[in-house]
Amino acid sequence: MSNRVAIVDLGSNSCRMSIFEIDGESYRPVYEVKQNVRLAEGMMGNRRLTDASVERAIACLRQFVRQGTLHEVDEWMPVATAALRQAENGEDVRRRIEEETGLGFRVLTGEEEARYGFLGVVNTMPIHDAVIFDIGGASSEIALMRDRALIRAASLPYGALNLREMFGRYGEQSCVKMASDQAAEALAVHPWVQEGELLPLIGLGGTARALAKLFLAETHRKTPRLHGFELPASYVEVKLKQLQQMSVNKRRKMKGIAKHRAEIITTGLAVLATFVRTLKPPSLFVSRCGIREGLLFERLLGAADPVVPSVLEFSVRNFQRHFRIDRAAAGAVADMAMRLCAALSARLNLDASDRLVLWTAAQLEAAGAFVHPERWRDHAAYLVLHSDLYGLRPAEWQLVAQVVRFDHREPRAKKLSLLLRLSRWLALELGVEPHEISKGKGGELQVAARRKLRDIAEDTADAKVAEDIRKALQITCVFREPSSAALTSAR
CATH class of the missing domain: 3.30.420.40 (ATPase, nucleotide binding domain)
Structure with missing residues (x-):
């Protein structure tokens, strides 16, 4: 219930x-x-x-x-x-x-707050080792994650709002320097933080999100989801120097900074810049999930260590239940897709990311029918981009959406879309089992036709995929009667 x-x-x-x-x-x-x-x-x-x-x-x-x-x-x-x-x-x-x-x-104690932030991140991002930080209004939490486990956590009694109140009267330049010094002094109380040197930083809270939005606006980039977005750590210092030269009124007019954050953005970035100088991270990731999601997963899993084994698999299963996807049918398509990857990987130059994207697309594509059977591909693509799905990078989620839409405008998306269509055709329309697929000579893909599939294949709904695959990928589907030895082996 x-x-x-x-x-x-x-x-x-x-x-x-x-x-x-x-x-x-x-x-x-x-x-x-x-x-x-x-x-x-x-x-x-x-x-x-x-x-x-x-x-x-x-x-x-x-x-x-x-x-x-x-x-x-x-x-x-x-x-x-x-x-x-x-x-x-x-x-x-x-x-x-x-x-x-x-x-x-x-x-919450400071350590509890940091732990819930960790739980929000570890259950929604495919990163194993990182330093997680959350710059709030009156405190900043920091946690060390190794192999998806919480190693240490601490809370610093300074955040963007109270640092502004402490030092704002000294002028912008002095305020930023004094805020940085105060954060560095508080960080030095926790020498274990140095164990996170050179690990990625994952930022929760308004300061990290605002920085990412500024980066996107400045570089004229778009992303369908901010969660998991990566930007260079060096951008923190660059943007801090620019913003502290501006008046608060001018900052209020900038795209990416909410009006209520314009005054405190520089003190928040001063704390973040201190983390960057101390830990020298290669990059900075943004997380939209934090304390509330951490509390959710603790409530959901009810375990002493509420960490899901696989972020992607848990998220996919949750999505399937939400949009009432038939898991047996989705699993049959996904199994066929992975079999095709195994047979065609070398010829099509498929890497691990391709396989992950194709598996995910196969599991999620049927969600569009929950909205309406017409234009179900477009509905599925929208749901993939705008639902609470986790476990891939933003660019990979965008590719999943292109694949379920059968979008052929980009070469990689076209290749994977055709493989997904072929998987659907073989597994759902023809009832072929993965073990009945094998790699033939050259660009030949052999399908064991124990039920004389060759006779009915042309009458199925998406029979055209065989010709599309041949033209676009130089892969020819060949239906062959299996040998008696093969049949015995299959049984």
């Missing part, structure tokens, strides 16, 4: 809620909302949360409760982070919030 879970993350700068429908070990995103509440604003003087910031948070949470009621939420999982953790009146504020909203918040 499914139930709806609302996960609320009350942060120092923003408050977010994600509602998921959970059924066993599968889930479906239902609703997501964010509001900028600036809970930690004005806290630096006496380390107390102000009445104004608390009122903003309570007003936001009341709206969240209303939205959760409309979405028939069965279970609430509210957590709070650095603002309530650090404030002297944090416990009083927590009780007041509970009385006025009915939500009982769990205040």
Whole structure:
């Protein structure tokens, strides 16, 4: 039986809620909302949360409760982070919030916050070794991941908002330098961080996302999904130097920077630049999944170590359940696709990424029929690009979408699309088993025709794929009667 879970993350700068429908070990995103509440604003003087910031948070949470009621939420999982953790009146504020909203918040420790960020990343990104960071409003979390396991984690008591409040009065240039120095001093307390030197950095939170959006705008690039996007680590210093030369008003007009982040973007980047100088990462990845997804996977898997064995396989199975894909049919097409890859790999120069993309496309292509049987290929491509699918790089997901659409405009997509069509034709329309496929001489692909498939093949819906394959890839499908020895072996 499914139930709806609302996960609320009350942060120092923003408050977010994600509602998921959970059924066993599968889930479906239902609703997501964010509001900028600036809970930690004005806290630096006496380390107390102000009445104004608390009122903003309570007003936001009341709206969240209303939205959760409309979405028939069965279970609430509210957590709070650095603002309530650090404030002297944090416990009083927590009780007041509970009385006025009915939500009982769990205040995470810094290490717990870092761990949930790790769980959000490890279950949604195909990376084994990395340093994960989350620059918030009043703290910054950092975690070391080796072989998809959490090794160490820590929380620094500085974030983009409180560093701006600490040093903003000294002017932009001095503020950035003092913020960097403060972050470096806090990082030095955790010498184990050096074990992550030369590993990729994975960034959670608004600072990392804003940096990626700035990079995309500046390089005139587009990506269908920001999650997993990679950019050079050197860009951090470059952009920080540019932004600190600009006024806040000018930054507000830049594409990629939300208006509420324009003032604090440079202090957030100052912390990130400190991480880059210390760890010398080859590249920086952006993750849209963090604390809320980490809490989701802990709730979903119910294990002491809630890490899925394979991000891609778990995500594909979850997607199939969501869009009611017949797994037996999808598996038959995928098995045939992998058999064709094995037979034609050398001739078509197929690499590991090609095989992964083709396997994924075969598993997901039928999702389009959930929307409507007409134009199902286009529907499937849209769902692949815009659903919560994880386990491949953004460019690979884009290629999967092209393949399920049978898009022939790009050579690699055309090659894999034709192989997917051939797999569907053989496995679904003709009922051929993978073991009945073998590589013949030259560009010949032999199909054991035990049921005289040659006689019916031309009358099937996509019989034209055989001719398309021959023209485009110089692969000829040949139906042959198997020898008695082959039949005995097959049995």
